Amino acid sequence: MRSDLAELLREARTAVPPPRFDIEDAVAAGRRRRMRRRAGWAGTTGAATLALGLAATVLAPHLGRSPDPVAGSASPRTPQFAFPADPLIGNIQAADLEGTLRMSGTVLVAPTFQAALVTRPDLPGVRIEDDGTRHEYGIAAAVVVVYRPGAFDAAAFTGGEPVSVDGRPGRYLTSYQIGTGRPGGPAVAWQYAEYAWAVIAATDQRPAPSLEQLLGLAVALRSGEPRVPSLAFRLGTVPAGFTVQAAGTADPGLTVSLPGESFVSLVNPGGQEIALTLHPSWWGEHHGTAGEASCPQQGLCYTTSPDGKWQVEADGRQEAGDDELLAMLRSITFADPANPYTWFPLTTAVPSS
Structure with missing residues (x-):
């Protein structure tokens, strides 16, 4: 495993420039764009909602680090998910959770992670134009971030409630801040493979996905067909x-x-x-x-x-x-x-x- 990890990280370093774009950068980019817009979401108020992002301190990956597993646990030998060797190819497989939540395939890929959005098909966002035109689009109920082995420090989840994702160890936090001006929401982090973590974090509180739903989405995570963006x-x-x-x-x-x-x-x-x-x-x-x-x-x-x-x-x-x-x-x-x-x-x- 160690030699495979070293080879993977060498490929990630040589195939792209030194990693700058991570979850923190993604959040900052989205926040800057939203603060420049007049857009509004149905059922929300003000710029605090428009500035919604992910918790950069927790989710920012650290390339080359191999965090220890959660104390007293070990990830199974057979990984739940496997990354393509190419750092800019995504392969999260889309999934539905009993018709209530929908996990997309990969919507964003970078050298150290790939991400998918979880939406509620029955709860779209609505933008009203100045001329009265309505435009509907999907607001993420949660974000799924899957990190390459060694790219995520799970220390922030150490104090969370122990959970099992189809036999894989993880932690659940009831209050995990995912943006400025918003209260923290539920999140699950778990080891999908040795030294490899994934996180599902709620991004919408109308209402926030339950622990049962988060765990259902976590269990549903699978490698799909590799696709070039x-x-x-x-x-x-x-x-x-x-x-x-x-x-x-x-x-x-x-x-x-x-x-x-x-x-x-x-x-x-x-x-x-x-x-x-x-x-x-x-x-x-x-x-x-x-x-x-x-x-x-x-x-x-x-x-x-x-x-x-x-x-x-x-x-x-x-x-x-x-x-x-x-x-x-x-x-x-x-x-x-x-x-x-x-x-x-x-x-x-x-x-x-």
Whole structure:
């Protein structure tokens, strides 16, 4: 096991730049985007809800660390889940829990983890446009984060209630803070394999998933068919030195699933990041001209599809210059975001710099 782990971590290090994009970065990206929007969720109030994210301190992975198992327990020899060798391929298998909760396949993948969203089919989010138009979309009831072996420190769960996930040891916390301005919610962390952990954390309290539901979702976690992420747009150019660090089909804050959404994070060896997100135009606050690119504020630029229905946001984290962002946006080729069969595999969606 030790030699396999060492080889896996060597591959993760050599295939991508030094890991910068982790759960903490995903949360920060989603929080920044939400704070810039006028969007509202049905049954929620104010910016505190829009700033919903994951608990970065607990969920931030530490590549190369192999945390000890929970005291007095040992994970089974046969793993419940196995990662692909490629650090940017996802393979969480979708599952339904008695028709009440639905776990997606992988919606976000990075070198040290992959994530899925749990939604309630009977409880969509609703956005009301200024003209009275209603748009429904899925709000995550919980987030499933599966970490590569050695990438998660489970110390925060040590004091939790011992639980068993199909014979695998874990811990349950009743109050696990997953965002600012919100009370903590229930969460389960368990060993799906030796030195390997997964976490299911509630992100919606209407009501929060029960312990029984969380454990049911945990038991349902399985490796599915490995899939290369696809994007609903293709870049013609990227700045020198930038390579893909994370990609997926969910809001980078891992709290909402929008139709047609695509996300990719690019980093360079110096740690500079550019995040690009495609979303429906009705979701964004910036209303640009169809087919044109612009920067309403420094380090934050947009382009709109020729039909005006979709936008790509380029967020340079106030580090990339507007000229770099605009060059990327003007090089974009749109697929049909409403038809995933037209999307571009990640391997061709982002050219080598």
